[in-house]
Amino acid sequence: MxxxxxxxxxxxxxxxxxxQICAVxxxxxxxxxxxxxxxxxxxxxLVMAVEERYGIEIDPEVIGxxxxxxxxxxxxxxxxxxxxxxxxxxxxx
Amino acid sequence: xxxxxxxxxxxxxPRLFERGGDVISFAGGLPDLDxxxxxxxxxxxxxxxxxxxxxxxQYTTPHVAKALIPAINDLMGREGSATTADHLVPTQGSQMGxxxxxxxxxxxxxTVLVQTPAYPGAAAAFRIAGLALHPAPEDADGxxxxxxxxxxxxxxxxxxxxxxxxxxxxxxxPTGATLSVARRRELxxxxxxxxxxxxxxxxxxxxxxxxxxxTALHALDPERVIYLGTFxxxxxxxxxxxxxxxxxxxxxxxxxxxxxxxLSPSALAQAALAAFHTRAGWGDLLAAYRxxxxxxxxxxxxxxxxxxxxxGPWQWERPRGGFYIWLRHREGVDTxxxxxxxxxxxxxxxxxxxxxxxxxxxxxxxxxxxxxxRKRIAEGVSRLAAALTAPVPSLxxxx
Numbered sequence: 289m290x291x292x293x294x295x296x297x298x299x300x301x302x303x304x305x306x307x308q309i310c311a312v313x314x315x316x317x318x319x320x321x322x323x324x325x326x327x328x329x330x331x332x333x334l335v336m337a338v339e340e341r342y343g344i345e346i347d348p349e350v351i352g353x354x355x356x357x358x359x360x361x362x363x364x365x366x367x368x369x370x371x372x373x374x375x376x377x378x379x380x381x
Numbered sequence: 382x383x384x385x386x387x388x389x390x391x392x393x394x395p396r397l398f399e400r401g402g403d404v405i406s407f408a409g410g411l412p413d414l415d416x417x418x419x420x421x422x423x424x425x426x427x428x429x430x431x432x433x434x435x436x437x438x439q440y441t442t443p444h445v446a447k448a449l450i451p452a453i454n455d456l457m458g459r460e461g462s463a464t465t466a467d468h469l470v471p472t473q474g475s476q477m478g479x480x481x482x483x484x485x486x487x488x489x490x491x492t493v494l495v496q497t498p499a500y501p502g503a504a505a506a507f508r509i510a511g512l513a514l515h516p517a518p519e520d521a522d523g524x525x526x527x528x529x530x531x532x533x534x535x536x537x538x539x540x541x542x543x544x545x546x547x548x549x550x551x552x553x554x555p556t557g558a559t560l561s562v563a564r565r566r567e568l569x570x571x572x573x574x575x576x577x578x579x580x581x582x583x584x585x586x587x588x589x590x591x592x593x594x595x596t597a598l599h600a601l602d603p604e605r606v607i608y609l610g611t612f613x614x615x616x617x618x619x620x621x622x623x624x625x626x627x628x629x630x631x632x633x634x635x636x637x638x639x640x641x642x643x644l645s646p647s648a649l650a651q652a653a654l655a656a657f658h659t660r661a662g663w664g665d666l667l668a669a670y671r672x673x674x675x676x677x678x679x680x681x682x683x684x685x686x687x688x689x690x691x692x693g694p695w696q697w698e699r700p701r702g703g704f705y706i707w708l709r710h711r712e713g714v715d716t717x718x719x720x721x722x723x724x725x726x727x728x729x730x731x732x733x734x735x736x737x738x739x740x741x742x743x744x745x746x747x748x749x750x751x752x753x754x755r756k757r758i759a760e761g762v763s764r765l766a767a768a769l770t771a772p773v774p775s776l777x778x779x780x
Binding site for chain 1: 425428429431432433436437446447448451648651652655656659660
């Protein structure tokens with residue numbers, strides 16, 4: 289189940305999801321989550337919730353890279369996965 | 382030669398969980414895992430291992446993972462409590478919490494006051510930690526604060542160190558009783574006056590049949606209470622995951638002790654529980670457990686009413702939550718005497734002396750309804766009644 293373009297959440301809505309699950313305040317979406325005090329187990333819990341919500345699979349390597357585990361970095365991963373899945377007949381990678 | 386770790390009475394915990402043949406077991410306190418959403422959990426565990434297996438399957442430090450704290454506070458908040466990382470210590474369930482308190486907070490030889498009849502695993506843990514046990518005084522309303530003061534002062538006058546009181550105040554194992562909030566406040570006032578710490582063991586507090594809760598002791602005075610929490614009864618015991626919420630200055634002692642006991646908590650279990658809570662919260666699962674136990678308890682209590690009546694030698698009260706119904710013999714007969722007849726009839730229970738510190742409470746017996754198949758409950762009670770209403774047999778080996 290994929291959302292239409294008009295239903296696509298924005299970065300700020302994604303920030304809210306991060307804030308809700310990780311109990312932090314996202315002041316700058318590019319700040320690595322670890323610098324916001326989110327530990328790695330919590331990051332895993334966040335990515336699990338994100339995968340379930342958007343029906344996607346995120347590359348596990350993303351979790352080990354602080355530059356990719358900012359709110360903006362994760363949101364890019366979500367969008368990449370969603371756009372890869374959009375064309376008819378195209379699967380995820 | 383007896384070892385100092387020999388326990389009297391023996392704990393015999395593994396036997397509680399044995400099942401087999403045609404025996405209907407009212408003995409071991411197992412949760413009803415039929416209510417678990419296994420497909421959801423399976424999907425989440427798979428996702429967790431794929432995304433975070435290298436972390437979740439690694440050793441970790443003796444701390445409750447930050448990701449799990451909202452799940453803990455969601456549970457504790459329902460009974461008015463809250464906690465933070467500085468106060469939390471991870472356990473593999475409250476049995477480990479009891480050992481950690483006995484070894485990490487108490488000093489060998491000191492006396493711990495114990496609410497009785499008591500969960501036998503608590504008494505065993507404190508004994509193995511080298512503590513002396515003394516029953517906490519009770520009256521018809523449960524733990525009796527004024528008498529407690531007298532008992533503590535008398536024991537101290539006798540030269541004994543008394544700093545700890547153990548209790549299971551909500552849907553107590555084995556009686557099902559709940560201490561009133563007024564009593565809790567009085568108890569804490571005495572604890573402050575006499576500088577006692579209360580060990581609050583609370584596995585059943587959220588398992589009332591009507592969804593109601595009772596304010597936890599920890600909520601009323603978190604600096605006087607070492608709270609033992611567990612996911613075993615609100616999620617499942619197989620993950621072996623629980624927590625201690627302790628006064629901040631005690632938490633490091635408890636963490637060091639748990640580290641010696643097990644080196645590391647299970648990051649996998651902590652992450653799995655955090656993920657489950659993030660997705661679903663606790664509400665639906667708690668409601669499903671409550672409904673299951675309410676139904677089973679009603680089936681057992683109705684069958685007891687029908688089989689044993691209310692004017693015979695056996696008396697009991699319908700519990701309002703938890704796992705157990707506690708029967709007592711009005712004339713004080715030791716219920717061990719009926720155990721053999723019960724086994725012959727194909728039913729098992731736990732004799733009351735198991736819950737005493739020194740053989741007391743022998744006139745009681747504990748029936749657990751939480752894991753018996755619904756359609757077997759009436760048959761089990763019928764078998765039990767046949768054993769309990771037969772002429773009182775003499776104790777084996779007695780003259």
